[in-house]
Amino acid sequence: MNSVQSLFRQNNPYESFVQQLTQIESRQKLLFEDQQKDQKARKTALGDVSEAISKFVSKIDEFQNPGNTGFQPIKISSSDESVVSMNSADGLDRPSDYNIQVDRLASNDIGLGQIMDGEAFDLAAQGAGSVTMTIGDKTETLSITTQKEDENGVMVDMNNREVLDVFATAISETFGAEASASVFNVSGTDVQFSIRSSKSGSEGAFTLSGATGVLAGVTDPMTKLVPDAANLDAQFTIDGVTFLRSENTVSDAITGLSFTLRGESTGNVQMSAQRDLESSRETIDDFMASFNDMNKIIRERSFINSDSNTRGPLRNFRSIRNLTLDLRQTGLLQTDSADPNTLSRLTEIGIGFENDGKMVVEDEELLNDALSTRPEEIAALFRSEDSAIAKMKTQAEAFTKSGGIISSLESGVDQKISRLDTRIAREERFLEDFEERQRAIFNKLQQVIDQGDAQFQRVMAYRNSVGF
Template sequence: MAISSIGVGAGLPLDELLDQLRTSENQALALIQTRATTVQSRLSAYGTIKSSIEALKTAAAALGKTETFGALKTSVNGDAFTATATSKAIAGQYSIEVTQLASSQTLTSSSGMADRKEKLADGGVDIAFTIGGDTKTVTVAQDQTSLEGIVKAINGDSSLGVAATIVNDGSGTPHRLLLTAKKTGEEAAVQSITVAASDTSAGTDISRVEGLIGYDSANPGSNFTEKAAQNATLLINDIPVESQSNTIEDAIEGVTLTLTKENEAGKPSVLSLTADDSVTSKAVNTFVTAYNNLQGIIKTLTSYDVDAQKGSALTGDSLARQVQSQIRDALNAAASSGAFKTMSQMGISTNPSDGVLKVDNDKLAAALKDHMSDVQKLFAGENGISAKMSSVADAFVKSGGIISSATDSITNTLKDLEKQYNSTSDRIDAKMETYRKQFTQLDSMMAQMNSVSSYLTQQLSMLANIGKEK
């Protein structure tokens, strides 16, 4: 007889027994999964520590830069220019009068064309632009010698130093050529534009192209109306300064001026440069925060909950302790030839119970104000905190470094666990299939036996009844 469900024929809970066997066998998978989860937690924890070390390394590197110390802030009365300063600048005040802004040269064709697509030559042409004594040529194919094609060819070569466009003036011949030098100042102005046939043996008529774009600053002719380029001019403490650009660097050492408008005649603006210790203070506090964050993360990842009797991802991990101790040692190993030998002397103390750094901002401000060079030596010197901390941090986070090697090993372990899980799962599936087949056979056999038993019982009962009838 057909068996629709295991155990029906035998009258036994074979399905439940199979489920119980599966649950028992799956314990091996659960153990592998638990171990994989633990290993994955270690991998994630190493990634967190690495990110924190990199943040500390970045903060330490900032303390090794010259511009972090002795920075200056700028202040300008008026809106004729803006200014920025580097640490090379000298604190003080400067009287600055912008007398002229730099501008670009523009050349506008004196007459327009009715058709911007009309070919102007019966062959290809070479158009040469001379700017600042350098000549560069753009070649225009025969089928592109229209006003539109010439503009496209000019704009297609970024090295020419000039941009072209077409202006529609609304007249009967509205299309006019406008050329603009890409840079400001007299040296960036177009000196000449010459036209020649690309193939000199072909007898190409280039007169209309010459009439459109030919130009010589020494003899302007009538092709273009020019708005001449001009240099920026200004007075710095009554000293005349001239520039090709409206951005002027190092006219005052370490200062960049960006001119925006001309001053009223005889009414200069005042540029003030004053010390900006906040740059150093911010860098120091950023470093302290990054250091404390790293120490706090390591403490959390290596802690042990006594009440719950449960560890964290890196409880007892030697690499985490190595990071913690070497980072701390880097602070103590730093050396300085200045007045400050330790950070505590400038207001940065270490809590002996947890190793956390604390900043006394008033004491730090006083150190920055009166002993900036000594602060710089401790942080940015050859054997200073920046160099020591960056060296230690790099050993942990660089490619092929300590953490990289550890994570590679963990990744390999996870791959092995995955293979082990899959092979164990396959083994369990095969075993359960064997159990299922055996139970099916048992169920079928029991069903047959029950059927025979019922038949015999029925026959014996009938024989007993026959005897009674006699």
């Protein structure tokens, strides 16, 4: 009996028995949790596959855009960046070279007043004045006074610098978007007034008229850096044709070509726009990469390896497993409406597939030649509604569209996860009750042992008292 007591008293041993029995009863819950883990892995894998397919479809959408020039990119350059720099040739429909001569850059209209002593008061002596200023279709009359209130509230004359500051403020407040005015410190106390148009070229030219009083004293002696407004426009010649523009950035002289005039030239500078084979090859590589990423993700998540007895989370979804095989077979088809002498298959530009579904360039020379000499046909191969590319897109979209194949599969997985959640919760409640029942049983057993031990101690005490 002592050995039984020792067994139950040592560190509350009945609790470990309760835990062991509960663990044995947890096998069903663990089975459900393993099933739930597998279903969650399937849902994650379906999300990965859906994302990869969507990227593949988006890449095709990008190439099917009529404005996309990925297969016909133009590389632009200038033989003298100090004269003209190239901005873009996104709308240029063919490679070309142009000779440009820049005779004059577009400039802002600038008027300069006379240099005067800023601390003198000769402007104020001319009294308040006004002037009418016109820029483009905007005409306003500006008026200023030449006196201010001092700290004692007495009206006093403003010095020349203060008068010019008031005039500059009036111009900025009235013509802030069209022109600005400044008063510059030339040297010592000498200042000079300046008006500058915000827009270059003849469109930004300004005129001052009808000046009276102090503003006649300021504006009548003003000189223009470019006296003739017409000479504010840029003037340049492209292949013998002369152009005038109000801005130095030009995008309407040659359709699809944008460039910026940087300086005058004494002779011709060449602007070149040629096929960019490196960029067009990158376009093809981007398309292949989007397909191969999708192919890899699908294969990694749906594989079955009988040798190692390992399987991907989507192993049971045949539609997913077969997608890349179906796309590979479709990718080898011909464009139904293609003319006999035009490119109609991926294989005709050197692109094929390996046994694992990977898209590869099988003939580099054939691809480079097609990109160099037949880029329009490659673009048509991607944009044609009945091409292999369009059919691959349709097949792929069936998986990712709303209510499509992946959506249906995810819905089924969600239902299974929900049912497993219910079963796991039910098992957890059962185990909680089971654990409490076992603990109650062992507690009763402990009480019996404690009672037996107490009786044993009383018997032993009695025996000792009577001499046994």
